[in-house]
Amino acid sequence: MSSPSVALLRGINVGGNNPVGMADLGDCFREAGYRDARTFSASGNVLFTADRARGPELEEALARMLEARFGIPILVVVRSRDEFAATIAAAPLDIGSASLRSEVFFLKHPLTAEAAFAELPELREGIDSIAPGPGALYFSRLAAQATKTRITRLMSMPLFQQMTVRSWRTSTRLLELLNAG
Known part of the structure; x- marks a missing residue:
């Protein structure tokens, strides 16, 4: 198939x-x-x-x-295509807004969003936001305060070696390309 x-x-x-x-x-x-x-x-x-x-x-x-x-x-x-579409559709409503820098952290099998979410380091409240989704974590930070993010703590963890990151813009463009065939 x-x-x-x-x-x-x-x-x-x-x-x-x-x-x-x-x-x-x-x-x-x-x-x-x-x-x-x-x-x-x-x-x-x-x-x-x-x-x-x-x-x-x-x-x-x-x-x-x-x-x-x-x-x-x-x-x-x-x-x-269907898995990718489900990941994009489940994203938080504000991801990709002009006031945020947003990425999707795609997780390699067998890592689950729930397991990865449970191991996350403390992020900076009011600047960073992260949410689990199907096979991914959605991460955003306030663009105006992006230098104050604590996401680098996740990037230094062994867990991060089982992820690959794409910007929200790249992720939505990939879905468009998948849908176009």
Whole structure:
């Protein structure tokens, strides 16, 4: 059964580390038999159609494929179009507003939003807000006071190694691309 999906790769092309060309990344997926493979943004977003495994099995197969091709371990989080749409639909109403800087922290299986939420460090009240959702955490901070955020505490925790972050704008654009086919 075919399923339009998006692979969210963690830690490539960030601060000059783990450089991966988007054309080469798209080729890697196509050569492995994934249909309709195309990339969006240099941060490691690959839209594709999978005819095979899903969920954790697909994530692990893609991680092995990418490490073999690029020589670096890359955490892969995959969401089908329906899973991605459910994550976007469940977001807090104010996420993405002009007064906030908002991101979606996509969680790698088997990490759940409830388990991740339970381990969160104390954030700065009145500046930071975080909410659990399907396979994700939604994080926002007041744009005017973004330098006072405490989200860096989460980013220093081992738990963070099982997440990949996308801006709200990138996340909604990915959904548009998934819906366009």
